[in-house]
Amino acid sequence: MSMYAKVIVDVPVKDANRPFDYRIPDSLVDWVEIGSRVGVPFGPRVLQGFVIEIASTTEHPPGRVKDIQEVLDVEPPLLPELVQLGRWMSEHYLCHWVTALQVMLPTALKGKEEILLRASTPLAANPSGDGLSHLTPEERDMIYWLEGRGRAAIDAFLGQFPNAQRTLKALIRQKYIEETRRVVDTLGTKYITYVVSDLSGEDWDRGLAALPLQAKRQREAAEWFRKQGEEQIRLSDLLSELQISRSVVEGLIQKGLVRLEEQEEYRDPYKDRDFERTTSLPLTEPQEMAYRSIVEALNRQEPEAYLLHGITGSGKTEVYLQSIERCLEQGRQAIVLVPEISLTPQMVERFKSRFGDRVAVLHSRLSHGERFDEWRRIYRGEADVAIGARSAVFAPLRRIGLIVIDEEHESSYKQEDHPKYHAREIALQRSQNHGAVVILGSATPSMETYADAQKKKLRLLTLPVRVADRPLPEVKIVDMRQELREGHRSIFSRELTEAVQDRWERGEQSVLFLNRRGYSTFVLCRSCGDTVECPHCDISLTYHQANRSLRCHYCGYAMNEPRECPTCQSDQIRFFGTGTQKVEEELVRRFPGIRVIRMDVDTTSQKGSHEKWLNQFGRRQADVLLGTQMVAKGLDFPYVTLVGVIAADTVLHLPDFRGSERTFQLLTQVAGRAGRHHLPGEVVIQTYSPEHYSIQLAAQQSYDAFFREELALRKQAIYPPYCRLAMIHITHEDLPSIVQLGKRLVDRLNETKPERKVQIFGPVPSPLSRIKDRYRYQCMLKFIDGFPVASWIQQTLDELEDDLKTSKVHISVDIDPQMLM
DNA sequence: AGCACGCCGACT
């Protein structure tokens, strides 16, 4: 009786987004499991696929079912739990199943098709070449070339014979050339050769004595090997240590003294670093309470979610560390998610120091190979704490007890391309599967999360004071309009200039923060501080350079680029634009001789440069650290006593209802970098909107007040947490089609929508109205929590299938979008 | 997505 496997093939297209049945040949029966990665024939090709189910029957006539060609890994890389999670994701986020599965694996495990060619009639069998006589000389050339090589990749062949695709196809059809297709991994495993010996002491001595007298080098090598007292030594170490060549070792192998063994080597990205072991620190009372509550939940081994709301410097990380310790004691495992940007060496070090080799680190700065190695350590249970950015939530752990999401409000937990998942949601999903505890930690929780805590959907734990009762830094707000009125046009206000000067003289350090995102997109009057807003939407207009207009991307309202401020008629109207480079120049000009480290995408693109700069700053080899987002998070340096925010408004006026929330979070985070140790800290915030509640309340470090204020506004305008959002993006090559199709889609949605559960806005052109020669429209949906939007949208799209298929429209859906652009 | 099949215009 044959067995069959249901396989999701690597063809992310609607028609292929379903399992295909394959027969499992007898030779592979022991290898094919749920979660296996296999190579399967699909049409004329051989593709990678994932086994999602194994069955003893198939609905298809046996003749129509092909065999699985190969199994690509010794063990199935996807745990059954993740296979199911992938299905849930594909339904919930409206993506192809295979896309959801692939995102869970390191890119090293993405096999691609390889085509090998071979001449089918060896010359030897047909020396006269008669069989080829009716071929053209060119065709014969190809066959001779292939015979000379034995086997060649199709790329090499086409390199040799450009534009020969068609001829090649014909030769394959006529069976002059044989084609083999299979799936190969993009990246192999790294192997290291070790020298080992199985001999007992006596045998060894005997062997050593038997060495010919002239074999000086061999004797030397053998004695050195023995002296090390290790069971195995890296061949490369031995060769370099004794300055001998491989042939010496070959001699010892021949005489049976040693043998070589290939072993898989993990590329440990931290192998050259020593981590000083640390043990638990004493907990403050609030820490202790939070910890105890978490431990109780861990002991219950049931899914439970907590919000750990702790102000900056209150010691959230220590609570994580000790909770993880408890989790490991239970024989369970943990995942720690941190935003990519704060996955700093400092952060990693704290975990490595506490848990040593039991920690595996996954982040984007590792090479594909390194990532794969760390992933495998987790897969094999050699590491039981996985720490990483967003995608680490898929770490292949089998017994998860705890999932920590640090800085849970960070938008980087939402993946911006398919599958557009939110790591927080995936974490909650996995905690259900494992009976695990989830800790969402933040000083500035997202509105949604805090609202959930108030609704008791999450249990709230609070750390209201800093460790060792250190005071929060003093925050000053500088009104940049006033500066201008008094004739100061510099990027630096007088207040900030003085403060920097002061630290410089005292040998203390400053961090200057420039929020680059959003520059040049909004219009601001330097005289009255007003921004130009949409009359219908109460949101800043976006400057569109293409047609020099201001637009609202919620309702589509547009106006021409203004020459004067609509409020005060001043001509001091500006399209904002300042970069870190410009700030650095200004800084050096003002303080000749000051040592500045600039950290932005330009200076940190190189591997390890991030770490290098921070180390330099930590060793006090610079007076000022100037940077974007990346200096806002997680840094903890004792001599930083000043934090300056160059322009606090940038995010505030982005056309996004989360502008105030983002501003508040960012300012609070940045301010938290100052005065974390024995020296008191000071924060200077420069802004054109000093009275704005998000800036005022960030200065007061008053989360609760901000939450209340913002919540009222969200309620009024009906935005999350009072509803949930979905965004439908429509793109097409030409404008008339997209307008027409957009309308048809929205009409259909309106016809089928359940009253009072969904509101539909749009379609309107996206703020980026054309990308890569495709026009973009978007349509926003507000819906009440609990309504199954995804399946409703999918159903509606299916109904329109015929219309949509004939046009070249692309439709993609984003559930709970973070950016409305 | 690819790749084949299939049906219409400019070339040896």
Added chain:
DNA sequence: GTCGGCGTGCTC
């Protein structure tokens, strides 16, 4: 007459 354009349809 053929080469080659890309519309349409399918992949267990």
